[in-house]
Amino acid sequence: MIPLTMFWLIPLGYAFYLSFTEWDFMSPDKLFVGMANYAELADNPAFYKALRVTLLFTAGSVLPTLTGGLGFALLLNSKLRFSGIYRTLIFSPWVTPTVAVAIVWSWIFEPEVGLANNVLRFFGSEGVGWLGDPSWALIGILIVTCWKSVGWAMAFYLVALRNVPRDLLEAAAIDGAGSLRRFTYITVPLISPTTFFLTIVLIIQSLQAYDQINVMTQGGPSGSTRTLLYMYYQSAFEAFNIGEASSVAVVLVIGCVLLSMVSFAVSRSSVHYH
Numbered sequence: 001m002i003p004l005t006m007f008w009l010i011p012l013g014y015a016f017y018l019s020f021t022e023w024d025f026m027s028p029d030k031l032f033v034g035m036a037n038y039a040e041l042a043d044n045p046a047f048y049k050a051l052r053v054t055l056l057f058t059a060g061s062v063l064p065t066l067t068g069g070l071g072f073a074l075l076l077n078s079k080l081r082f083s084g085i086y087r088t089l090i091f092s093p094w095v096t097p098t099v100a101v102a103i104v105w106s107w108i109f110e111p112e113v114g115l116a117n118n119v120l121r122f123f124g125s126e127g128v129g130w131l132g133d134p135s136w137a138l139i140g141i142l143i144v145t146c147w148k149s150v151g152w153a154m155a156f157y158l159v160a161l162r163n164v165p166r167d168l169l170e171a172a173a174i175d176g177a178g179s180l181r182r183f184t185y186i187t188v189p190l191i192s193p194t195t196f197f198l199t200i201v202l203i204i205q206s207l208q209a210y211d212q213i214n215v216m217t218q219g220g221p222s223g224s225t226r227t228l229l230y231m232y233y234q235s236a237f238e239a240f241n242i243g244e245a246s247s248v249a250v251v252l253v254i255g256c257v258l259l260s261m262v263s264f265a266v267s268r269s270s271v272h273y274h
Contacts (some may be wrong), residue, residue, distance in 0.1 A: 001172025012253070019246035026240070037247040047248070049223055053138065056185035057227055058206040058259075059151070060142045066195065068146065076154070079162045087158070091151035099171045099244055105144045106131065109216075111194040117244050134224040137217050141225050144212050149205070152262065153198050159193035161187070190270040196271045200263055 004234035019037055021030040041047045072090055076083045093101060108115045109130035117127030130140045164187055172182050210229055213219060219226030219234065226234075228248055 011149070014172055015246045015249050018242055019250050021243050021246075024240045025236075025242055033243065037243045040244065041247055042253070044228075046204070046223060046231070050226050050228050053092070053225065053253075054207065054227040054229075056138065057142065057145075057209065058203060060204045061139070061145045061209075062199060062202045064142075064146045064197060065149045065153050068150040069198070070157050070191075070195075072150065073153040073157035077158060087151075087154070090154055093148045093150075094152040096148070098116040098211035099215055101148055103149075104210040105212075106216050107189050113246060126217045131217050132221060134222045135222060137224045141212055141216060144210060144216070148212075150203065153202070156194050156198055157191065160191040164190045192267075196263070196267045198262060201212070203259050203263065204256060207252060207259075 020028070020032060020034055022033045022036075023030040076087055076090075080086070109117075111117055111127055111132065113128055114130070116130060120127050128136050130136050168186055169182055172186055177185070207227075208229060209227065210233065213225055213227065213230050214233075217225040219230045229252060232245050232248040232252065235241045235248060
């Protein structure tokens with residue numbers, strides 16, 4: 001409780017207090033302004049755009065990562081040659097620093113000589129602007145995020161799949177259930193605790209995503225990749241508006257709590273422990 005109080009509860013309470021003040025990080029005095037920072041957020045179109053980008057980023061990173069992780073786990077859980085090598089290759093992006101990954105992918109997404117557009121041109125398609133195009137920048141960030149996280153989800157699903165009772169699957173097969181029915185009615189319910197855990201952790205990670213956005217787009221172009229966390233960073237450390245930044249942080253924490261509560265509510269009927 002001592003480190004939890006020092007490094008989480010006290011800073012969280014202090015940020016909540018700062019959200020009711022006007023402070024520039026340097027002045028010795030903090031001017032109490034009440035709900036003014038929250039009122040300004042409510043009237044700020046950039047806030048709603050950042051909120052929309054945050055929700056799109058969360059949905060666009062969590063669902064593909066879960067699906068891809070489960071798909072790779074199912075493939076590698078079968079009798080596949082060199083599966084150990086494949087597991088290592090797929091998992092390796094997770095242990096690679098995000099900044100390094102973002103730099104490499106920035107080169108890949110370079111419009112003129114980048115690998116991504118060269119592959120598209122090889123198949124007869126025109127290249128796209130990727131990180132310089134508001135329509136594609138968020139997609140590029142999502143590709144990097146999912147590519148980095150899918151191996152981590154795969155590792156958890158591999159353990160979950162190996163804990164599914166084999167005799168239960170064999171009994172269902174003897175009763176005439178095909179592979180799809182066994183997967184739908186036995187495997188999916190029995191690995192649902194892992195899915196629930198990964199969903200919560202990935203949601204929190206998506207709300208905290210910063211490194212890849214800062215390296216690849218700095219929230220641009222035209223705010224198309226600016227999430228609430230990046231808006232907080234810009235307000236605090238570029239504009240030195242600590243009151244506004246703290247109000248964004250409080251909204252982000254509340255949103256994280258609400259999403260977690262929704263996930264827990266859904267889990268009561270969809271998560272099966274064995």
